[in-house]
Structures are given as structure tokens and as C-alpha cells.
Amino acid sequence: MSYERPAEPAIRIEGLTRRFGGNAVLDRLDLRIGPGEFLALLGRSGSGKTTLLRTLAGLDPVEEGEVLVPRNVAVVFQESRLLPWRRVWENVTLGLPGRDARDRAVAALEEVGLGHRLEAWPLTLSGGEAQRVGIARALVREPEFLMLDEPFASLDALTRLRMQAMVGRLWQKRRCAVLLVTHDVDEALLLGDRAVVLDSGRIRTELPVALDRPRRHDDPGFAPARRALLAALDVHETV
Amino acid sequence: MLDMTVRPRSEAGTATPGTPTRAEAGRLRRAVPTGLLRRSVSPLLLLLVWQAASSSGLVSPQTLASPSRILSTAVGLTTDGTLPRNLLVSLARAGSGLAIAVVAGVALALLAGLSRLGEEAIDAPMQMLRTLPALALVPLFILWFGIGELPKIALVALGSTIPIYLNLYKGIRSIDPKLLEMGRTLGLSRAQTIRQIVLPGALPDLLTGLRFSVGISWLMLVVAEQVNANSGIGHMMTDAEDFLRTDVILVGLLVYALLGLLSDQVVRVLERTLLAWRPSQGGRA
Structure with missing residues (x-):
């Protein structure tokens, strides 16, 4: 398994260790993400995915090891985390400096197909719409590094497929480095340049996804890649 | 009072389980105006009995004035300026006391809710004050502040500050930590976090507190004006007591009831406009 790493990674993690009560959730973790690379991070519950993302987002401290991330990062959480008391466009401009903030928010919302819901209150949105606002809120900051924490986990299957396609399109347009944390092997293969499996706080498997874009489930390379990833997650699909 | 005891029974009557048939639905639709009419029968009957008992001399006016007498007294007190004058005095006391309470309660809750030091300094005394019945302070306040406007306004202010403080402090402390975390990832400053997320x-909690405060402010005022005052609705009533004027006392009670009802409505309107984002407030944009 060979993978050519870019000379200058956008994100560099070396020897990152994080303990909760003596228990190492992240254990001397090394990981690099190239500029413009889409990395899918898989792992079972408790494998340290969330802790890694929180550390990269600056929500958790770096206690051991070294972490290098660009200054301009954005996070999309599993729950959209919109402020219910601010209208949709105001949620997108939150903390955004400049006089043209509203125009930029409108543009970002139109990009995610919500140009018609600018003035809506967040509690009146559907789950998929709320998550799209969350994505617009992240993209309007033009991040160099975008983190997605299981962003589609609570959406219904059809909405999830649409959202995956949308994120794929947006990423190809913007080419920022992306870390997608997910449980979903198909999602990782549809979107990722590379998939890594986290296990007990270390990278257990690293798999470049050499499938043509736009990605399709019926690509002949899809099934073997899927099997390999599932095997790394200790799932063997034989019924 | 009567209205309140009637309501649950009539609600239970209309809440027919299962899907109503066409005929039933028609009956239910018609039941609304007739229900209202039927429910107003017993209060009206009571008024009639009351009037009859008074007119026949069964109940002396020194015990309880007749409804017609109360009405004419109300008109008289309004036209000769007694009621408007005292009402304005009472309103000014309740209003200024409440205004002080809002400022003090909000300031204290912000200090306690937003800083560790503020919490340590403010929360314990406020929680102790909460257990103290503010009305028990009347004698002390009279000793301290005499019998002018000050003790009355101070009593209203003290009593109304507590619910505003308690509710707002709780509201600030129970902000969803996930939203605060989101604010951190967006790089919000502390001031932005407070303005956009915390406040x-x-x-909603502040408005809940305000609603309690408005109720308490009237309660405080009633006591303060009846214990020592030479103006205000409460004074008008105590004065009437000396002359066995039950009609004037009842007019005062009526005014208090209307004031309570009215101020509650004002807070409701505030809630509807300020919390338009809540789906229950009909805030679909």
C-alpha cells in the first residue's frame, strides 16, 4: 500500500496522546492531511475519533505530542448546533467580520440550496436543512481545513445521499483539506481520497481510495475497497 | 374563583375520546358559545342573589355592599378623581419598584452567571434572601425609611428582584454547552458569546422571572399601602374601612384584580414578540 504524501501537509499530527484517567484514548497518533485532501476517518465508537476531531478543532488541549493545523478551520457537528434565536442567515454570519457578511452568507446559503430560507427560524427547518445551514456557516469562512463530525448520521437515508453528493461537489469547487469523521464505510468511499481506520487511539489501517470521481456505488473497485475497510473495522459481511 | 372551579369539568366534558362522528362534531362546534353562556349563568345568578340579599336588607351594606352600589361607587370615585389619583400613585410605586427590581435583578444575575467570582459573592446571599418572606420586613422598613414613598418602593423592589435574579441566573447557567462550544469553533469573542448566545x-427564563415579579410587586404594594400610606389604592381601602364603606373596599379589590390581569397580559405580549423564534409562539417566518 503506497501513498505519496504531499511535501507540505496542511495538518500534521505527531505522537498525539490523550489520556482520560490513565486510559489513553489517543495513543502516540501520527497523521498527516495534505492541502486539499479529503480524508475519511473511520472507527468504532470509543476509538478516539471524536477526541481527535475535538483536539484539531481546538476544543480539547494538546497534552502530549504535536499538532499543526491551519489557523482558519471550520467544524460541522453531528447536530447542526444552530442558535434557535437567530434567523438562518444570522446563524451563518455569526462572528463573521466585515460589512458584506450578509451578502456572503446569502451566497453560501444559495450554494447549499437554501436561498429561499434566509429569514427562517432554525427550529422550523428539517434535519437536512439545518445541517445544510451548518455547512454554509462553515464554508462562508472559507476554511483551509474543514472538519465534519458525522454530519449526516442523524439524517434519513435519501437525504444523506443527497447531502453526500452536495459535500462532494462543494469540496471539489473549494479544495480545502477535509477531515470527515464517520461510521459509514460507503460514505468514506464516496467522498474520501484516503480512508484511515482508528483503533484504540492509533491508525490501524490506511487505504487510499483510487476510484474515479464522481464516485458511484457500482464502480467495480467499490466492493473490494468496501470489504477491506469493513475488515479493518472487524465486520465480515457473510450472511 | 368560581370560573376556575367550573373550567375543569367543562373541559372534561368536551374531551370526548376517539374520533367524533359528524353529528358529534357538529354538537361540539355548537357547544362552544352555549358552553360559554352556560358557564356565565352561575356567576350571574350569584350576582343576582347577592343583589337581592342586599336590596331586601338581608345583608347590611356594612358587611357587604350590593353590586349596584359597588358600580355606582366606582363611577363616583372615578368622576370625582379619587380613584384615578390613587391609582396613579399606586402605579408609580409598583412601576418604579419593578423598574429597580429589573435593573438590580438583571445586573446581579449577569454578574453571578458570567463570572466565577460574581457567583461566589452574589449567589449565596441571594439564595438566603429568597427564603426570607419579604413582607416580614415591613416593620423594619418603616423604622428605617419612615412612612414616605421610599419604604413602599423598596419593598416592591426587594420582593420583585428575587424571581428575576433566580430565573435569569438559572437561564444563564443552563445554556446548552454545545452551543458555547460551537461559538468557540467560530472564534467568537467573550462579548460576542454573551451577546449572541448567552443573553x-x-x-425565556428572564421573562418567566418577570412574570413572577409583576405578580409579587402588586402583592407587596397591597401590604405596604395598607400598613402605612396616605395615598394609593391600598390607602383608599384602609380609609374606607374606618367608615365601614365596604363598597369602596370592593372597588379597590376589583382594581387590584384588573391590574394583575392587565400586567400579566403585558408580559405575555412581551413573550410573544421577544420569543418569536419558538415554534410554540407561532414564529414561522
Whole structure:
């Protein structure tokens, strides 16, 4: 398994260790993400995915090891985390400096197909719409590094497929480095340049996804890649 | 009082389980106006009995004035300026006391809710004050502040500050930590976090506190004006007591009831406009 790493990674993690009560959730973790690379991070519950993302987002401290991330990062959480008391466009401009903030928010919302819901209150949105606002809120900051924490986990299957396609399109347009944390092997293969499996706080498997874009489930390379990833997650699909 | 005891029974009557048939639905639709009419029968009957008992001399006017007498007294007190004058005095006391309470309660809750030091300094005394019945302070306040406007306004202010403080403090402390975390990832400054997340998030609790405060402010005022005052609705009533004027006392009670009802409505309107984002407030944009 060979993978050519870019000379200058956008994100560099070396020897990152994080303990909760003596228990190492992240254990001397090394990981690099190239500029413009889409990395899918898989792992079972408790494998340290969330802790890694929180550390990269600056929500958790770096206690051991070294972490290098660009200054301009954005996070999309599993729950959209919109402020219910601010209208949709105001949620997108939150903390955004400049006089043209509203125009930029409108543009970002139109990009995610919500140009018609600018003035809506967040509690009146559907789950998929709320998550799209969350994505617009992240993209309007033009991040160099975008983190997605299981962003589609609570959406219904059809909405999830649409959202995956949308994120794929947006990423190809913007080419920022992306870390997608997910449980979903198909999602990782549809979107990722590379998939890594986290296990007990270390990278257990690293798999470049050499499938043509736009990605399709019926690509002949899809099934073997899927099997390999599932095997790394200790799932063997034989019924 | 009567209205309140009637309501649950009539609600239970209309809440027919299962899907109503066409005929039933028609009956239910018609039941609304007739229900209202039927429910107003017993209060009206009571008024009639009351009037009859008074007119026949069964109940002396020194015990309880007749409804017609109360009405004419109300008109008389209004036209000769007694009621408007005292009402304005009472309103000014309740209003200024409440205004002080809002400022003090909000300031204290912000200090306690937003800083560790503020919490340590403010919360314990406020929680102790909460257990103290503010009305028990009347004698002390008279000793301290005499019998002018000050003790009355101070009593209203003290009593109304507590619910505003308690509710707003709780609201600030129970802001969803996930939203605060989101604010951190967006790089919000502390001031932005407070303005965008903490304050609007705690606003529903502040309004709940305000609603309690408005109720308490009237309660405080009633006591303060009846114990020592030479103006105000409460004074008008105590004065009437000396002359066995039950009609004037009842007019005062009526005014208090209307004031309570009215101020509650004002807070409701505030809630509807300020919390338009809540789906229950009909805030679909």
C-alpha cells in the first residue's frame, strides 16, 4: 500500500496522546492531511475519533505530542448546533467580520440550496436543512481545513445521499483539506481520497481510495475497497 | 374563583375520546358559545342573589355592599378623581419598584452567571434572601425609611428582584454547552458569546422571572399601602374601612384584580414578540 504524501501537509499530527484517567484514548497518533485532501476517518465508537476531531478543532488541549493545523478551520457537528434565536442567515454570519457578511452568507446559503430560507427560524427547518445551514456557516469562512463530525448520521437515508453528493461537489469547487469523521464505510468511499481506520487511539489501517470521481456505488473497485475497510473495522459481511 | 372551579369539568366534558362522528362534531362546534353562556349563568345568578340579599336588607351594606352600589361607587370615585389619583400613585410605586427590581435583578444575575467570582459573592446571599418572606420586613422598613414613598418602593423592589435574579441566573447557567462550544469553533469573542448566545438563550427564563415579579410587586404594594400610606389604592381601602364603606373596599379589590390581569397580559405580549423564534409562539417566518 503506497501513498505519496504531499511535501507540505496542511495538518500534521505527531505522537498525539490523550489520556482520560490513565486510559489513553489517543495513543502516540501520527497523521498527516495534505492541502486539499479529503480524508475519511473511520472507527468504532470509543476509538478516539471524536477526541481527535475535538483536539484539531481546538476544543480539547494538546497534552502530549504535536499538532499543526491551519489557523482558519471550520467544524460541522453531528447536530447542526444552530442558535434557535437567530434567523438562518444570522446563524451563518455569526462572528463573521466585515460589512458584506450578509451578502456572503446569502451566497453560501444559495450554494447549499437554501436561498429561499434566509429569514427562517432554525427550529422550523428539517434535519437536512439545518445541517445544510451548518455547512454554509462553515464554508462562508472559507476554511483551509474543514472538519465534519458525522454530519449526516442523524439524517434519513435519501437525504444523506443527497447531502453526500452536495459535500462532494462543494469540496471539489473549494479544495480545502477535509477531515470527515464517520461510521459509514460507503460514505468514506464516496467522498474520501484516503480512508484511515482508528483503533484504540492509533491508525490501524490506511487505504487510499483510487476510484474515479464522481464516485458511484457500482464502480467495480467499490466492493473490494468496501470489504477491506469493513475488515479493518472487524465486520465480515457473510450472511 | 368560581370560573376556575367550573373550567375543569367543562373541559372534561368536551374531551370526548376517539374520533367524533359528524353529528358529534357538529354538537361540539355548537357547544362552544352555549358552553360559554352556560358557564356565565352561575356567576350571574350569584350576582343576582347577592343583589337581592342586599336590596331586601338581608345583608347590611356594612358587611357587604350590593353590586349596584359597588358600580355606582366606582363611577363616583372615578368622576370625582379619587380613584384615578390613587391609582396613579399606586402605579408609580409598583412601576418604579419593578423598574429597580429589573435593573438590580438583571445586573446581579449577569454578574453571578458570567463570572466565577460574581457567583461566589452574589449567589449565596441571594439564595438566603429568597427564603426570607419579604413582607416580614415591613416593620423594619418603616423604622428605617419612615412612612414616605421610599419604604413602599423598596419593598416592591426587594420582593420583585428575587424571581428575576433566580430565573435569569438559572437561564444563564443552563445554556446548552454545545452551543458555547460551537461559538468557540467560530472564534467568537467573550462579548460576542454573551451577546449572541448567552443573553438570548436566557431570555425565556428572564421573562418567566418577570412574570413572577409583576405578580409579587402588586402583592407587596397591597401590604405596604395598607400598613402605612396616605395615598394609593391600598390607602383608599384602609380609609374606607374606618367608615365601614365596604363598597369602596370592593372597588379597590376589583382594581387590584384588573391590574394583575392587565400586567400579566403585558408580559405575555412581551413573550410573544421577544420569543418569536419558538415554534410554540407561532414564529414561522
